[in-house]
């Protein structure tokens with residue numbers, strides 16, 4: 468039996484993450500919770516430290532390390548938070564040199580050599596899906612390793628005689644239904660919420676991967692464009708567990724491609740209704756995988772909100788990005804949602820390849836026309852593993868001084884022929900000011916109140932106005948000073 472501590476390190480810092488945000492989402496680290504569940508199932512003792520919601524910085528996490536005295540520490544490593552992950556590893560190794568430190572997640576998967584060279588405090592990397600690879604590594608370490616045994620484990624990287632060894636990629640988990648549910652009992656369950664208002668919420672993953680090939684997205688490459696669904700029954704069983712065991716009614720289905728199979732989504736909706744589950748849910752959808760009838764069933768099963776990757780309001784930019792959807796399909800989708808009273812979140816990316824000052828304006832007016840409940844504006848960011856990353860490198864769009872922490876989707880990073888990163892930053896601020904106004908504020912307050920009342924009753928909902936109003940007043944003050952506090 469090994470003692471394992473899994474860490475989601477502190478969030479990266481930019482001026483935008485320091486400011487209070489109406490768009491801030493705090494989701495559980497489901498990847499770590501899945502790994503923990505598999506380890507527990509196999510008799511290991513596991514703890515999870517989810518630092519961002521608890522606002523624990525790199526050095527403070529040593530308190531947990533001292534308390535748990537783990538044999539192995541696994542650290543989640545996003546590109547934007549890679550320096551926080553590295554500092555955490557170094558603090559741990561300094562005090563506990565015999566503890567094994569393993570990194571996993573997107574950054575080590577696509578940049579294994581670079582990650583291992585970053586610090587001697589990182590012993591191993593797990594590339595790709597982590598549950599069984601990490602279990603095999605844990606058990607190999609427990610039984611005393613020799614080089615050969617490690618080389619037999621697929622999907623890991625480590626140093627050997629001064630060189631980096633990358634074993635072949637591991638196979639994907641074939642049957643996602645066979646996985647235990649994420650070990651939520653190890654998470655700070657009161658800390659998760661989204662979009663400003665404090666609504667206790669949990670997310671779940673009803674499928675993994677995405678078959679589409681949008682050039683800017685890291686998901687296609689990570690899961691090799693394969694979409695693997697869980698069965699409707701297995702998904703609704705987890706929803707029921709979230710409601711019954713943890714008393715949470717708001718559930719975000721945060722897949723990359725939850726709605727790829729209409730039949731499966733319909734079965735999920737039907738099962739929620741047949742079991743009369745006392746939950747409200749939201750999900751992420753592409754506009755071209757849905758039809759009105761399926762959306763209607765979703766609304767009937769209390770799906771309150773749909774997040775849509777609109778990305779751009781320029782047909783040309785959408786095509787350049789290989790998004791595979793048209794402006795007409797997007798408009799139709801938003802009309803359907805309005806008709807059904809479903810709230811919408813439009814995710815927009817400014818500065819994609821081919822974007823010009825004119826197409827940025829087109830996008831902004833398109834979003835205003837769609838009139839979503841929430842619009843999240845991100846700066847186009849090339850992540851390792853994506854075609855966009857290769858394109859940005861080949862064209863010299865990424866300034867030499869770019870740090871990994873700059874790849875955070877808040878701070879623009881690219882200087883293309885059409886637009887500089889400073890111009891893009893100004894534009895995104897302008898876009899937020901244009902999109903948000905008193906009418907939007909009132910609509911937002913109304914929506915937050917309405918949903919929170921549904922989920923937590925009237926007494927729960929009266930917590931919403933003070934928070935939303937406080938954030939809105941702060942936004943308005945910053946606006947009158949000519950800058951926005953919220954780039955999220």
Ligand code: B12
Nearest residue numbers: 494496498541542543545546548571572573593596597685
């Ligand atoms: C939900 C989500 C979030 C949530 C919660 C994230 C969290 N705490 O886990 C929130 C909203 C907070 C978030 C924030 C951000 N996110 Co995000 N997010 C996602 C999303 C949609 C799903 C993640 C998820 O739950 N997956 C399901 C689980 C099962 O998979 P997993 O987390 O990848 O974990 C598995 C493996 O990766 C691996 N693994 C992961 N960690 C570890 C650690 C160890 C030790 C081991 C062994 C294995 C391992 O094993 C796990 C089990 O199989 C993904 C898209 C995606 N499909 O990955 C983007 C994604 C991960 N996010 C991304 C980005 C860019 C961000 C932000 C920078 C966005 C922003 N501006 O705020 C921030 C960064 C947060 C930070 N701390 O620095 C990128 C990451 C790209 C990259 N190279 O880093 C992704 C891929 C989306 C994209 N743009 O393509 N995100």
Ligand code: SF4
Nearest residue numbers: 677679680681684723
């Ligand atoms: S942006 Fe969405 S549709 Fe496109 S590849 Fe990524 S997850 Fe799939």
